[in-house]
Amino acid sequence: MFERVREDIQSVFHRDPAARNAFEVLTCYPGLHAIWLHRLSGWLWLAGWKWLARMVSNFGRWLTGIEIHPGAKIGKRFFIDHGMGIVIGETAEIGDDVTLYQGVTLGGTSWNKGKRHPTLESGVVVGAGAKVLGPFTVGANAKVGSNAVVTKAVPAGATVVGIPGRIIVKADDEVEAKRQAIAEKLGFDAYGVSQDMPDPIAKAIGQLLDHLQAVDGRLEGMCSALKALGSDYCAQELPALRDEDFDDVCKGLDDKPAA
Numbered sequence: 001m002f003e004r005v006r007e008d009i010q011s012v013f014h015r016d017p018a019a020r021n022a023f024e025v026l027t028c029y030p031g032l033h034a035i036w037l038h039r040l041s042g043w044l045w046l047a048g049w050k051w052l053a054r055m056v057s058n059f060g061r062w063l064t065g066i067e068i069h070p071g072a073k074i075g076k077r078f079f080i081d082h083g084m085g086i087v088i089g090e091t092a093e094i095g096d097d098v099t100l101y102q103g104v105t106l107g108g109t110s111w112n113k114g115k116r117h118p119t120l121e122s123g124v125v126v127g128a129g130a131k132v133l134g135p136f137t138v139g140a141n142a143k144v145g146s147n148a149v150v151t152k153a154v155p156a157g158a159t160v161v162g163i164p165g166r167i168i169v170k171a172d173d174e175v176e177a178k179r180q181a182i183a184e185k186l187g188f189d190a191y192g193v194s195q196d197m198p199d200p201i202a203k204a205i206g207q208l209l210d211h212l213q214a215v216d217g218r219l220e221g222m223c224s225a226l227k228a229l230g231s232d233y234c235a236q237e238l239p240a241l242r243d244e245d246f247d248d249v250c251k252g253l254d255d256k257p258a259a
């Protein structure tokens with residue numbers, strides 16, 4: 001049990017930069033008090049002491065403003081920051097290392113019995129005021145933005161914001177890494193270029209880099225084949241791009257008035 005409490009305290013230090021010492025965490029974090037009371041109420045619930053379990057859960061709500069139904073299943077290192085106004089329904093399931101902020105509801109949208117609350121897989125973060133409603137799964141390490149209302153399954157690793165919740169599409173990391181590699185090979189900083197440019201231009205450059213990479217791959221294949229046939233055609237280095245050649249272009253961009 002003490003090991004579990006130690007883990008709970010550590011999880012606060014990992015996820016709240018404001019936490020200063022163990023005594024402060026033990027005494028001033030309602031999220032921890034709510035979790036400990038939930039462990040007691042959950043044990044009573046499973047032991048068949050349903051009313052007592054509900055009473056302990058209700059006491060936890062008075063004390064912390066966090067309402068966790070005794071039937072909810074919660075994994076390790078669960079962290080509730082700030083607490084207050086949190087509701088976790090009876091059939092909610094929460095994996096390890098999940099974080100909730102104040103005002104989150106893990107609720108249902110029907111009055112049917114059976115599974116009606118969400119399942120949050122490990123590592124999920126749900127921002128302040130967000131509502132996750134229904135018997136679907138929020139995949140591992142997904143993030144729900146503050147004040148979002150989510151009513152459909154969320155894939156692992158995705159970020160959902162808004163009402164109704166929509167997934168933020170970020171550039172594919174693998175594609176970005178390939179673009180970066182080919183840009184470095186050519187001798188210019190693709191990151192710097194695409195960060196500050198208007199979207200259509202950045203997109204066009206990205207596509208050009210993708211195309212260049214495909215051409216580069218094919219040329220390398222041809223060179224290997226030629227080398228195997230005894231040719232030294234590809235032995236010579238290609239001329240490098242020189243920074244000075246881009247000076248005029250960059251100057252033009254700097255001079256451009258802000259839109």
Ligand SMILES: CC(C)(COP(=O)(O)OP(=O)(O)OC[C@H]1O[C@@H](n2cnc3c(N)ncnc32)[C@H](O)[C@@H]1OP(=O)(O)O)[C@@H](O)C(=O)NCCC(=O)NCCS
Nearest residue numbers: 082101126127128143144145146147148159160161162168
């Ligand atoms: C959703 C969240 C995890 C996104 O973080 P991120 O991956 O770093 O994403 P970004 O900050 O780069 O934002 C990406 C886009 O989503 C938008 N966005 C971010 N959070 C949003 C939210 N909660 N609601 C609506 N749009 C949001 C941004 O404006 C940005 O839009 P743009 O691409 O049009 O400029 C984060 O914004 C969030 O809400 N975290 C919860 C934090 C919280 O509740 N803290 C409480 C502390 S007391």
